[in-house]
Amino acid sequence: MSAAEDIWSGPRESRLRVVISAIGLSGAGFIAVIVALSDVIARAPAGAVKVGPPSHVPDVMYAFGTDVLGRDILSETVHALAVTFSSGLVAAAIAIVVGAVAGFAAVRAPLRLGVALRGIVGVLGALPVLLLAIVVVGLTSHEFAPIAAGLAASPSIFNRSFDRAMRLARSRHAEYARATGIPASTLLRRDLVYEVRGNFINVAGRAFASTTIALATLSFLGFGAMPPHADLGLMIASARANYLELWWPALFPALALILLILFARLAAALDEGEPP
Amino acid sequence: MSEMLLRIRDFTLARSGAAKPQIENFSLALAPGDTLTLLGENGSGNSAVLRLLAQPLPRGAAASGTIQLRDNPEQTIGKRTLLDLRTAYLPGPHANVLNPHASVLSQLVLIIARKLRQPRASAQAELSLALGRLPGAPAPEALDLLPALVAPEALGVGLLAAAMAQTPDLVLADDPLGELSPAHARALAEVLKAEQKRLGFALLYSAARAEAANLLGGNLIVLRSGRIVEEGSVSRLATAQSHAYTQTLFRTTATGEKSPDRSTARGEPLLRVQNIQFATRGKPSARDKLNFELRRGSSLGLIGEIGSGRRALARALLGLDPVAAGRVVFDQVDIGVLSTGMIARLRRRVTFITGDDDALDARMTIFDTVSEPLRAHLAMPRDLVAHNRDAALKRVGLAALPGSRTVASLTPFDRRRLQIARAIVSQPLLAVIDEPLRGLDAFAQSVVRDLLRNFRSNEGSAMLVITSDFGLARAFCEDGFVFKDGRIVERGPIAQLLRAPQDAQTKKLIEAVAAAPVTVAPDPPVSPPSDPEPLSQPVPMVPEG
Amino acid sequence: MWRLWLLRAAQLIGSLVGAVVLATLLATASHPSHGVSSFLSAFLAKLLAVLSGDFGQSATTGASAMTAALTAFPATLQLLLAGVIVALLLGIPLGVFLSASRTLRAAAPLMQIIAATPVFVAALALIWIAVRVLDWNETSQASALSWAGLMRSADWSTALRAFALPALTVGAAGAASVQLSIRRAAVRAWSAPYRNGLRMMGLGTFDIDLRYAVPDVVAALLRDAGEIALALISAAAVAEWVFHRDGAAVLFLKSAAFGDWNVAAAILFVFAVIKLVAQFVCLAVSWFVAPDEGV
Missing domain, CATH: 3.40.50.300 (P-loop containing nucleotide triphosphate hydrolases)
Incomplete structure (x- = not known):
């Protein structure tokens, strides 16, 4: 039982969880629609300068205003949201496949190999996701940022999956099942079906939230997306120079980023299985 | 006053x-x-x-x-x-x-x-x-x-x-x-x-x-x-x-319960143990050499306190732990020489009913729990699986519960009955009954006892009963081994053990259940095996407070 | 019990060895090598050097990588220390408050709505509020302030302000972990069967909470020290960058950007050591607060 289940126990809370998750999923769906229609919604292509007058305050014409180069912030934010959203999906998928699937598979490997893997990954888990991702980007290139964020987030998911799978494999019910000749494939199916059915949205939502934060931070620090394919982190970084006066080029991408992370966390029913 | x-x-x-x-x-x-x-x-x-x-x-x-x-x-x-x-x-x-x-x-x-x-x-x-x-x-x-x-x-x-x-x-x-x-x-x-x-x-x-x-x-x-x-x-x-x-x-405390008739349900040997060395503590001596047979449909009690070695013997007999010497022959096959895959095939005919509330996967639904052995062991068509599953659930009185409920949401009493339903569909040759009444209240114990008795007479499986309760052993077993400190201290037919116990431990265990002399109405007669659904009436349930 | 701690110590040593190997790999991988055997010999040579504390030279300055890392660490450690204090000051009351009643416990996960803000966004927001709302002069420009600088500084308030914002940023990130850890432990302690059992046996609620529930919660917080340390280190890296503080984290970013992997490996190694040792020490302390055979 995860700690989240301790906190959210009882029928009323479990209904509430379903509602929260539904809100998060709808929000994420809404963002997905915006992303899909980004070329329609945005009046200008990504990075197009002099779309409007420079440093224009948000008004009816330019809902999110323009920056010093006359770029339309609404268009830029929509394009950047599309970049962040898609690279977040890639990163989350990598984190889940490398982390969760490998974690569950490692338990079924010979015991020593599994434990050795757990030890190695445990050492990687002693480093913050952000620094690990920076190392991967530094050793490869900027284009690898989504992969780097996914790989960097995978050790903690691996460790948790491994520990959970180990608990399941050593549980009484698994022992009884083996003692009555239930084949290993059936037990594996059990784990896949029940873990996926019970936890997939939670795990995916949390993985998406944490990889998106890592990706945006990478870009903000200069290790992620590069112009003209700016993501939200890079937009905030480039607006930072004079955001004390020109607040809108920084505020709107920041809000979009926060909303994206929030919807992912809501979709995970605000599950707090790991420290934020 | x-x-x-x-x-x-x-x-x-x-x-x-x-x-x-x-x-x-x-x-x-x-x-x-x-x-x-x-x-x-x-x-x-x-x-x-x-x-x-x-x-x-x-x-x-x-x-x-x-x-x-x-x-x-x-x-x-x-x-x-x-x-x-x-x-x-x-x-x-x-x-x-x-x-x-x-x-x-x-x-x-x-x-x-x-x-x-x-x-x-x-x-x-x-x-x-x-x-x-x-x-x-x-x-x-x-x-x-x-x-x-x-x-x-x-x-x-x-x-x-x-x-x-x-x-x-x-x-x-x-x-x-x-x-x-x-x-x-x-x-x-x-x-x-x-x-x-x-x-x-x-x-x-x-x-x-x-x-x-x-x-x-x-x-x-x-x-x-x-x-x-x-x-x-x-x-x-x-x-x-x-x-x-x-x-x-x-x-449920009936100490006057009749032992099963030794003459009934004896068939071919199901489990033959030849010269295995059994002692969980200390060096096994020649005295610890064990030879016995468990025939189809018969029942053996492994009686002792927790940690006395009763469960260790059961594990050795089922091939879960290796035996140091000697042979264990299950259903005419020496399990010592089998590959893991073959042992797994053999174990399909074994089932467990235990007092362990974690014996079932808490994530699974009632339906999945009962149909899993059918699906895993016999490539049975879907409707036949459903039919067998429903019949088994009906027999244990769980048919009224929605099949999509998870095991986690069930009471210990319901879980115990679900274990029996799972055992019923496996049609086992051997059922390991391990402290099946532990943690249940009197009413639930009485129902589970009836279900076990019914299971035995209908399925006709041999039984290994692991218990510290001589009353339970008496109700279900013909023969018994008494364990203390990792060794078997006495063995023989239950009736004989009860009549003339030789070892102090046997006496202690018997005295423990022979409480104040009580006369109790005899158990209702066990339904004959021909009765298709002897417990088809749902067991009356009292809502938990 | 001794066996348990021997095992724990062995695990710590194993992890530290793992960190050495990882750092060595990083330092070696950056150098071009042809073929497996030349890589292996380079790796072994590097490993021997690293074991003696020599991570090689910085590719940009030519100075010793370890010295460069250690020179930059005091500023980061100060920030981390201040972050720990702020995290505990903010996180403990928040965690206790949010576990105080059933309703609050149920509402507590809504905290994540605030926690959905990435650290760099929160840091920028703090600067904006400080400059535009509180009329502090542009603190973001006050660079490289340390405790020593703060002590020497004539203008106390400016210096304090310059330090307050990064400390608050790091502390807030830590506080989020601290309050979560406390809430989880509190829920466990509050619903544990012993609370009702001891009450039935004649102990007062205050006695039970003070003697048993509080140590359980403190021990759980200590057991989560590793996770909290990770959150703090991560936040410190961002805070140093945003607030232009010259610390180890910024040096790491620059080294990674310029491919100066000897320095980056040295810094990464020290961060891993900080996390692992903090985790081990806190685990040991937690055992004295509330012994648990399972830990």
Whole structure:
């Protein structure tokens, strides 16, 4: 039982969880629609300068205003949201496949190999996701940022999956099942079906939230997306120079980023299985 | 009655928002030195009475009735009812009442210090004195460990000593004997009775099973769904003259149950054990060499306390652990020479019914739990799987529950029945029955016993019964091995073991269940195997409180 | 018990060895090597050097990588220390408050709505509020302030302000972990069967909470020290960048950007050591607060 289940126990809370998750999923769906229609919604292509007058305050014409180069912030934010959203999906998928699937598979490997893997990954888990991702980007290139964020987030998911799978494999019910000749494939199916059915949205939502934060931070620090394919982190970084006066080029991408992370966390029913 | 200690009249307690009161119109009278057992299933209301006397009423609860102490005037039961009575609460060692991260000794000393309003040093002295008086009690230093590291029987005596150190007028016992093995329960009951004689306290015992009432004697109130079914002395209520419900509760303790007939259901050998060395502790000697046969449909009891080696033998017989020497032949195949895959195939004909609440995967649904063996072992068409599954669920009385409910949401009683349903569909050659009644209340025990008996007569599987309860072994086994300290100390037909036990351990285990002589109505006759659905009526369920 | 701690110590040593190998790999991988055997010999040579504390030279400055890392660490450690203090000051009351009643416990996960803000966004927001709302002069420009600088500084308030914002940023990130850890432990302690058991046996609620529930919660917080340390280190890296503080984290970013992997490996190694040792020490302390055979 995860700690989240301790906190959210009882029928009323479990209904509430379903509602929260539904809100998060709808929000994420809404963002997905915006992303899909980004070329329609945005009046200008990504990075197009002099779309409007420079440093224009948000008004009816330019809902999110323009920056010093006359770029339309609404268009830029929509394009950047599309970049962040898609690279977040890639990163989350990598984190889940490398982390969760490998974690569950490692338990079924010979015991020593599994434990050795757990030890190695445990050492990687002693480093913050952000620094690990920076190392991967530094050793490869900027284009690898989504992969780097996914790989960097995978050790903690691996460790948790491994520990959970180990608990399941050593549980009484698994022992009884083996003692009555239930084949290993059936037990594996059990784990896949029940873990996926019970936890997939939670795990995916949390993985998406944490990889998106890592990706945006990478870009903000200069290790992620590069112009003209700016993501939200890079937009905030480039607006930072004079955001004390020109607040809108920084505020709107920041809000979009926060909303994206929030919807992912809501979709995970605000599950707090790991420290934020 | 010469002197009165406590009288409760018309006590009713309802939690806020609950449809039904936890207990209704409950009355009792206790004199010093009295023993009164409140017997009822979980949720029958007996714990509500204990709570009334042990601590303030819960917030938002509506209570009525009166309470009278000695010759003081009667007072109405309300939020601020203060009892001028020295009460001591005595829980069982399995109830996890102590903090797991602090030593048992320190917690017991603190409790005594608070109750007696004494400094902790003198409370510790009181506890040491109390422990010194109790036969078989551990030394105080042996309790200076985390609760998990203290053996349940030692913890039970420690909790008893803590209660006795308070020199109470009234002991509120929350089934301290309940989860102990029969031998340990009997020993603790003897100590409790001796202390009661010495200190003269009244004992109010809340029990889910009738064994405790048998061990303690005195009076009994039988509760069901918050109402009194009947009351009277244990010796009277344990007879056939009592209410039908009371008889159900007492039937589970029936020591007069007949052993299965040795002549029936004996066929080809199913399990043949040749010259295996068995001793879990020390070096096995020639004496530990084991040879025996378990024939199809017959049944063997592995009888002993926890850790006596009974389960180790069962594991060796099933090929779960390797045997040092000798051969185990299951269904004509030597399991020592089989590959893992072949052993797995062989094990399909083995099933487990255990008192372990984790035996089933808590994530699975009721339907999946029962149909998994069918799907995994026999490539059965979907509708046939569903048919077999439904029939099995019907037999154990779970057909009324939605099949999509997860095991996690079921009560221990339902889980136990679900294990039996899963066993039924596996059509096993061998069923390992491991303390199947553990943790159940009297009513549930009686139902599970009936289901097991029914399972045996219908499925005709051989049985390995692992238990510390000779009564259970007697009801299900023809032969038995008695275990102590990792060795088999005695073996033979159960009837012979009961008639003329040779080893001290066998005698101890038999004495533990041979409580106050009780005559009980005989079990209802086991339905003949021809009856397709002998238990098709859903078992009447009392909603949990 | 001794066996348990021997095992724990062995695990710590194993992890530290793992960190050494990882750092060595990083330092070696950055150098071009031809073929497996030349890589292996380079790796072994590097490993021997690293074991003696020599991570090689910085590719940009030519100075010793370890010295460069250690020179930059005091500023980061100060920030981390201040972050720990702020995290505890903010996180403990928040955690306790949010576990105080059933309703609050149920509502507590809504905290994540605030926690959805990435650290760099929160840091920028703090600067904006400080400059535009509180009229502090542009603190973001006050660079490289340390405790020593703060002590020497004539203008106390400016110096304090310059330090307050990064400390608050790091502390807030830590506080989120601290309050979560406390809430989880509190829920466990509050619903544990011993609370009712001890009450029935005659202890008062205050006694039970003070003697048993509080140590359980503190021990759980200590057991989560590793996770909290990770959150703090991560936040410190971002805070140093945003607030232009010259610390180890910024040096790491620059080294990674310029491919100066000897320095980056040295810094990464020290961060891993900080996390692992903090985790081990806190685990040991937690055992004294509330011994647990399972830990």
